[in-house]
Amino acid sequence: MAALSQESAPRGAFHAVGAALRGMAASPSGLAGLTIIALHLAVAVAAPVLAPYDPTLLDSSAIMAGASGSHWLGTDALGRDVLSRTIYGGRIALATTFPAALLAVAWGGLLGIAAGFLGGRIDQILMRLIDAFLAIPWLLFLLVIASIVGTGGGILVPTLAFFYGLPIVRVARGATLDIVAMDFVSAARARGEKKHWIVWRELLPNVRDILLVEGAMEWSWMLLAFSSLSFLGFGVTPPTPDWGLMISDARLYLTVIPLAALAPMTALAILIVGINLAVDALGKTLGIDRIRGAGP
Amino acid sequence: MTGGDQPLIAVRGLSIGFKDSAGRSVEIVRGFDFSVDRSETVGIVGESGCGKSTVLLAMLGYLKPGLHRLAGEVRFRGRDLFALDARELEGLRGGKIGFVPQNAAQSLTPTMTIGRAMAEALALHSPIAKGQRRARALELLRAVRFSEPAAILQRYTHELSGGQQQRVAIALTLAGEPELLLLDEPTTALDVTTRAHVLDLLAELRKAFGVAMVYVSHDLGVIAHVADRMAVMYAGETVEEGPTRDLLRRPAHPYAIGLLRSIPRISDGAVPRAMPGQPPAFGPDRSGCAFAARCELALPRCVAERPETRSAGASHGARCFRIEEAVTCLAAPPIPEPARNPAAEKNGQALLELDHVTISYARPRLLQRILGRRAEPRAVVPDLTLQVPRGQVFGLVGESGSGKSTILRVIGGLLPARGGRAMLSGSDDVGCVAEQRAADLLKRIQIIFQNPDDSLNPRQTVAEILASPLRLYFRLSAAEIRERSVRLLEAVRLGPRYLDRYPPQLSGGEKQRVAIARGFAAEPQLLLCDEITSALDVSVQAAILELLLKLKAESDSTVVFVSHDLAVVRAVSDQVAVLYRGDLCEIGKVDEIFRPPFHPYTEALLAAVLDPVAESPRKIVIEERTGIEDRGSTEVGSGCPFAGRCHRQVGPICSEAPPPWQSETPTHRLRCHIPAASLRGQAEA
Numbered sequence: 006m007a008a009l010s011q012e013s014a015p016r017g018a019f020h021a022v023g024a025a026l027r028g029m030a031a032s033p034s035g036l037a038g039l040t041i042i043a044l045h046l047a048v049a050v051a052a053p054v055l056a057p058y059d060p061t062l063l064d065s066s067a068i069m070a071g072a073s074g075s076h077w078l079g080t081d082a083l084g085r086d087v088l089s090r091t092i093y094g095g096r097i098a099l100a101t102t103f104p105a106a107l108l109a110v111a112w113g114g115l116l117g118i119a120a121g122f123l124g125g126r127i128d129q130i131l132m133r134l135i136d137a138f139l140a141i142p143w144l145l146f147l148l149v150i151a152s153i154v155g156t157g158g159g160i161l162v163p164t165l166a167f168f169y170g171l172p173i174v175r176v177a178r179g180a181t182l183d184i185v186a187m188d189f190v191s192a193a194r195a196r197g198e199k200k201h202w203i204v205w206r207e208l209l210p211n212v213r214d215i216l217l218v219e220g221a222m223e224w225s226w227m228l229l230a231f232s233s234l235s236f237l238g239f240g241v242t243p244p245t246p247d248w249g250l251m252i253s254d255a256r257l258y259l260t261v262i263p264l265a266a267l268a269p270m271t272a273l274a275i276l277i278v279g280i281n282l283a284v285d286a287l288g289k290t291l292g293i294d295r296i297r298g299a300g301p
Numbered sequence: 302m303t304g305g306d307q308p309l310i311a312v313r314g315l316s317i318g319f320k321d322s323a324g325r326s327v328e329i330v331r332g333f334d335f336s337v338d339r340s341e342t343v344g345i346v347g348e349s350g351c352g353k354s355t356v357l358l359a360m361l362g363y364l365k366p367g368l369h370r371l372a373g374e375v376r377f378r379g380r381d382l383f384a385l386d387a388r389e390l391e392g393l394r395g396g397k398i399g400f401v402p403q404n405a406a407q408s409l410t411p412t413m414t415i416g417r418a419m420a421e422a423l424a425l426h427s428p429i430a431k432g433q434r435r436a437r438a439l440e441l442l443r444a445v446r447f448s449e450p451a452a453i454l455q456r457y458t459h460e461l462s463g464g465q466q467q468r469v470a471i472a473l474t475l476a477g478e479p480e481l482l483l484l485d486e487p488t489t490a491l492d493v494t495t496r497a498h499v500l501d502l503l504a505e506l507r508k509a510f511g512v513a514m515v516y517v518s519h520d521l522g523v524i525a526h527v528a529d530r531m532a533v534m535y536a537g538e539t540v541e542e543g544p545t546r547d548l549l550r551r552p553a554h555p556y557a558i559g560l561l562r563s564i565p566r567i568s569d570g571a572v573p574r575a576m577p578g579q580p581p582a583f584g585p586d587r588s589g590c591a592f593a594a595r596c597e598l599a600l601p602r603c604v605a606e607r608p609e610t611r612s613a614g615a616s617h618g619a620r621c622f623r624i625e626e627a628v629t630c631l632a633a634p635p636i637p638e639p640a641r642n643p644a645a646e647k648n649g650q651a652l653l654e655l656d657h658v659t660i661s662y663a664r665p666r667l668l669q670r671i672l673g674r675r676a677e678p679r680a681v682v683p684d685l686t687l688q689v690p691r692g693q694v695f696g697l698v699g700e701s702g703s704g705k706s707t708i709l710r711v712i713g714g715l716l717p718a719r720g721g722r723a724m725l726s727g728s729d730d731v732g733c734v735a736e737q738r739a740a741d742l743l744k745r746i747q748i749i750f751q752n753p754d755d756s757l758n759p760r761q762t763v764a765e766i767l768a769s770p771l772r773l774y775f776r777l778s779a780a781e782i783r784e785r786s787v788r789l790l791e792a793v794r795l796g797p798r799y800l801d802r803y804p805p806q807l808s809g810g811e812k813q814r815v816a817i818a819r820g821f822a823a824e825p826q827l828l829l830c831d832e833i834t835s836a837l838d839v840s841v842q843a844a845i846l847e848l849l850l851k852l853k854a855e856s857d858s859t860v861v862f863v864s865h866d867l868a869v870v871r872a873v874s875d876q877v878a879v880l881y882r883g884d885l886c887e888i889g890k891v892d893e894i895f896r897p898p899f900h901p902y903t904e905a906l907l908a909a910v911l912d913p914v915a916e917s918p919r920k921i922v923i924e925e926r927t928g929i930e931d932r933g934s935t936e937v938g939s940g941c942p943f944a945g946r947c948h949r950q951v952g953p954i955c956s957e958a959p960p961p962w963q964s965e966t967p968t969h970r971l972r973c974h975i976p977a978a979s980l981r982g983q984a985e986a
Contacts, residue, residue: 188756192819195713195735196770197743210760 028290035286041279045272049096056089060246069262081251081265082258085244091268093246095276098235102227105165109227110220113170117177118208122185122200128178135174143168144233151239161240165230169223173216180215181208214291218284225280232273248273307379308336309513310360310398310481315373317355317364326371327583330355330537333373337481340511344528344545346521348560348838349809350580352537353517357483360515361400362390377481396426399474399512403486405466409458415442415469416454419476426477441472444509446502464495468502475510482514488523492700492865493909494923500526500911519838521564522911525549530616533557536580536591542610543617549913553613553624556592563843565868567910570891572872575844579808590621598623598630651688651727652859653712653827658685658721658732660707660883680719681707682883689827689876694853694860696874696891698867698906704883705863706751709829712861713748714738725827744774747825751832753812757804763790763815764800770822789818792855793848810841814848821852828853830862834869846873867910871895876968879903884942889969898981900971901949923948941974949983951975 029035048055057077058064064084071079078087120128147164154160184190185208193203234240235249243250248269255265317330330352337343347353358364359375362382375382377398382390394400402408409418419438423429429437435454442450445468458466467487474482484503488496500523506512516527524531525545532542533554541554552558559576566573578595581587590596593603603622610618613628621627660682682704689695697705710716711723714735723732729742747770750756757766767786771777777785787797793814804812813833820828830849834842850873853860864870870877871891878888879900887900894903908921924946940956941947947955954974963977964970971977 188750188752189758191710191715192748192750192756193769195715195743195746195748196773196823197735197738197740198769198773206761207758211758213760 025287025290029283029286032286032289034282035290038279038282038284038286041275042283045095045276045279046099048092049099052093052096056086056092058086058089060085060089060093061244062086069258071262072264078264078268079262081255081262083244085246087251087262087265087268090246090251091248091272094248094251094269095272097241097245097247098228098231098249098273101161102165102224102231105162105169105227106220106224108162108166109170109173109223110216112166113173114177114209114212114216114220115204116170117174117179118181118204118212120174121178121181122204122208124185132175132178135171138168139171144230147234148237148239156234156239156242161231161234165227169227169230173219173223176219177212177216180212184208184211215293218288218291218293221280221284221287225277225284228273228277228280307376308338309341309378310515311336311376312356312360313374313376315356315359315375316371317352317359317368318371319367319369326369328371328537328587329368329583330359331587332538334539335532337513337515339480340507340513341530342507342514342516342528344524344531345515345517345534346519346524346531346560347534348519348580348840351534353534354485356534357485357515357517360481360483361394361398363394392426395422395474396477397480399477399479399482401467401470401474401482401484401487403489405470405487406458406463408470409466409473411458413457414454415456415458415461418469418473419454422473422476437476438472441475442469444475444506445469445472446498462495463491464498467491467499471499471502471506475506478510479512482512484514484516486518487516489518489520493867494700494905496523497909503527520911521549521561521839521913525913526911533560537583538591539610539620540592541613541617541619541621543614547614547617551614551617551628553617553619553628554592554621555596555598555623555627557619558627559595560840561913563840564913565843565846565866565872566915567868567871567895567907567912568915570871570895572846572850573839573843575847576840579810579841598626650691652691652725653689653731653861654722654724654727655685655687655708656722656724658708658711658723659683659719660685660704660711660716661719662707662716680883684721685883685885686721687878687885687888689859689861691859692857693875694850694862694873696870696877697861697863697880698865698870698877699880700865700906702882703880705880706831707883708880709748709831709861709863712827713746713829714743715748740774744770744823745826746829747820747823747827748829748831749813749816749820749833752836753804753809753816754836756816757812759804761803762800763802763804763807766804766815767800767819767822770819774823785822789822790815792821792852793818808841809837810844813837813841813845817845817848817852821856821858824856825858828858828860830860832864833862835864835866842869849873867895867906879906882942885972886943887969887971889966889971893966893969897984898965898971898977899984900973901947901975901980902943903971904984905946905948921948941972949975949980 026039029039062085064080064086066084067076067080068084069080069082070076073079076086076088078091080086081090116131120131150160150164190203190207193207231240232249235247236253238253241247241250251269252266255262259266312333312335315330315333316328318326318328321327333356335343335356345353345356355365355368359370362375362385364370370383377393382393385393416438419441420434423434423437427437438454439450442453447453447468453469461469488499491499503514504527507514516524518524528545530543531545531548532539533548533556534540535556541548541552541557548557549561552561562574563576564573576595581591581594589604589606590599590608593599596603600622608620608622610620611624613619613624659680661680685708697708699705707716711718712731714731714733717734718732721732723730725731725742725745731742731746735743764783764786767789768782771782771785786800790797790799795811795814799807799811799815804815807815833849834845837845846869849860862870862873874891876889877891877894879886879894879902881902886902887894895907899907905921905923939959941960944950944955951974958974960972960974962970962972965977973980
């Protein structure tokens with residue numbers, strides 16, 4: 006079986022990313038997931054080119070119009086083009102949640118690895134703190150923050166990153182505990198390596214895959230959370246186009262212009278499904294089972 | 302094929318394979334023929350990956366997911382197992398065909414008591430009425446030698462020792478009154494003395510129940526002990542088959558000959574001869590003899606054409622074109638006694654001194670400290686005093702739980718000593734952990750671990766792995782580090798092409814070579830080897846031992862070699878210490894340990910060693926360890942720690958008074974109440 010294990014062996018970061026993407030694309034569901042994410046990103050980036058209208062343009066001559074040749078998905082209560090708003094609607098959500106996810110993985114991962122590695126009292130105190138924070142209903146907490154300091158990317162990114170980093174701390178700690186018990190960590194200790202070296206060079210490369218999968222999963226939860234915030238009026242300020250906000254605006258006229266709510270809902274739902282498919286495929290490619298922990 | 306009528310199980314031309322990523326069939330078992338008659342025991346021996354477990358499972362009509370039967374059949378009492386439907390197979394498995402796995406602890410449900418597991422097995426595979434199941438369960442447990450079966454029924458798996466778990470697994474298979482028992486390395490995970498118990502039990506069951514057995518193992522000694530006939534497998538096919546005694550005394554296939562030679566033998570203490578090369582990777586196209594690439598006698602014909610089985614004696618056959626040459630050229634055992642380091646003999650100065658060292662894992666809990674309770678469990682190592690002489694290989698033997706690896710972890714700085722003095726070169730304290738040691742001291746002590754899968758970071762290249770000690774201990778430029786790494790790789794007989802590989806791309810033996818190279822990279826004074834060959838196949842083990850001794854001789858370092866395998870320790874060590882539950886029983890030069898007088902524990906360990914060719918020595922039965930004893934909670938009295946299991950106990954003095962150290966020669970000391978002279982007399986009798 007030597008030939009089999011050679012194929013799956015790691016070959017540097019650049020190759021690793023390539024291999025992971027190829028592995029994901031090899032399964033139909035993984036390919037679908039990747040395509041969905043790529044399409045959403047492309048649409049968000051190219052929105053000014055793709056959108057037929059300015060998303061904030063009020064057209065008083067076509068208020069609550071149905072689908073037509075000039076407005077493919079109709080217009081909303083203020084006469085704005087639904088298609089254009091849907092195309093633009095993912096931009097802020099993606100631009101906020103993506104850096105937040107990276108930040109969450111960074112702090113959650115490092116803290117989790119440190120806790121798992123150092124162990125003892127530091128680990129105990131840290132984990133109880135995480136438990137305490139996890140008990141806070143984050144949505145209410147955010148509402149409090151929003152009402153004190155207002156909303157915006159500068160506040161949302163760190164707050165989302167904080168709350169969604171908490172479970173990552175736990176996952177990273179659990180994965181680290183498995184690895185700390187291995188003899189190559191003992192070997193590094195006996196050799197006299199410094200603690201930071203052990204964390205960076207011995208532990209992190211072995212926890213990286215798990216963090217990647219967990220981070221991607223958290224990203225999809227963050228997207229949902231961001232849209233919920235917008236829906237509640239704490240995310241994006243009108244008239245900026247955003248899916249959560251659009252659903253919120255359109256919910257009063259659901260029977261009259263269903264497309265105005267359905268279009269952003271569908272866009273969001275497809276993106277979440279896409280991320281989930283991709284994460285599943287990524288986990289399989291990297292040999293990580295999210296339910297039963299890291300594979301052998 | 303001895304019996305007149307049809308055999309109990311017959312495998313004919315069985316080929317098993319999987320589909321590779323390109324959709325081609327890759328054979329991992331090729332044309333396997335095999336049969337077992339009623340109440341016969343047949344052994345299958347081979348190294349890891351040779352397909353022995355796959356064929357064993359096929360005899361249950363089972364293939365692991367991803368595997369397919371490409372050709373052939375498996376007939377149990379004339380019925381093709383692969384033609385049966387799922388219900389019929391379920392009835393046979395655990396019924397007429399029993400299976401005992403390697404690791405009983407994993408095959409027993411942890412949340413079920415043994416009683417429930419037994420009841421379940423009886424309900425599924427025995428016609429016995431419900432009311433009589435308990436009685437039958439007790440009977441079966443008694444058959445596998447539990448003296449108090451009723452107590453065992455109440456226990457959970459984790460409350461039993463490894464040997465007891467294995468016996469329960471055997472009792473479970475007996476519930477279905479099997480005609481055939483398939484055993485997959487059932488004693489590999491057990492200590493030698495426990496192994497002796499299980500093997501004895503199997504022999505007894507065979508007599509009592511007349512059950513036929515297929516015994517799969519990598520251990521030729523075990524096969525020699527249990528099997529009437531045996532087959533040697535290599536790369537998915539049988540290379541040699543015959544009556545066990547005949548085959549082991551006069552092996553005909555070059556692989557079987559090489560395998561036998563690579564086993565360290567307790568009787569001669571020579572370093573075993575390594576077999577060159579490694580087994581072929583499975584590929585879709587295979588022609589010729591699988592062993593041709595490693596065979597000293599290979600002809601062009603061997604590569605081109607697959608040899609048929611040819612006779613090498615009465616019902617003894619080997620799949621080789623050159624049986625005659627193999628027997629004459631290879632079988633001669635001109636094994637030269639290795640020149641032991643003569644300098645080591647003179648230089649008796651101690652490098653490492655342990656003086657009343659105590660080691661314990663448990664730390665008093667905060668609550669216990671507040672309450673002032675002193676519920677200290679028994680220390681792993683209660684009080685150890687020994688000296689390791691400079692320039693020697695110091696062997697440390699004992700069964701699992703003897704504390705031998707724990708002692709290494711203390712010296713290596715992974716665990717602090719709780720008491721006593723541990724000194725390197727007389728002045729450097731090694732009782733503290735690595736974080737508290739000076740850089741120079743760290744460099745002087747290096748560890749090589751048991752399992753190379755675990756001790757090399759799978760995410761670092763071999764170059765990075767070797768660079769770690771070089772970067773830490775020497776001031777070298779990147780080019781110098783690379784150059785030294787290449788030299789190290791060459792010293793362990795791997796080339797520079799290994800620099801950019803990752804551990805998962807290496808075989809077990811290659812990984813351990815890298816680990817050894819890393820150990821020697823620091824140019825240590827003291828090298829600690831923790832069971833470094835126990836995770837490897839025997840043919841690889843021989844090469845690793847050879848390499849270790851070569852590098853040791855070149856570098857003039859001192860080696861502490863921990864192992865449970867007495868034959869290996871005998872082959873490599875200059876001095877040996879025997880440990881039992883953290884206490885030293887006997888210590889002396891290697892020859893002194895392996896000749897009388899023996900400490901009774903050493904004697905029992907030696908008696909449990911199974912040699913593939915030599916007659917088994919006189920049987921010594923010592924008490925089996927119980928699970929509870931191992932938990933370390935019970936305080937041993939002030940007497941001899943081995944008293945409870947000793948076959949030479951002389952009376953209450955054994956468990957009441959600490960045994961005295963006695964010595965017959967200045968270098969050989971043992972700790973027993975029986976005078977050394979009388980121990981010698983008893984052992985020689």
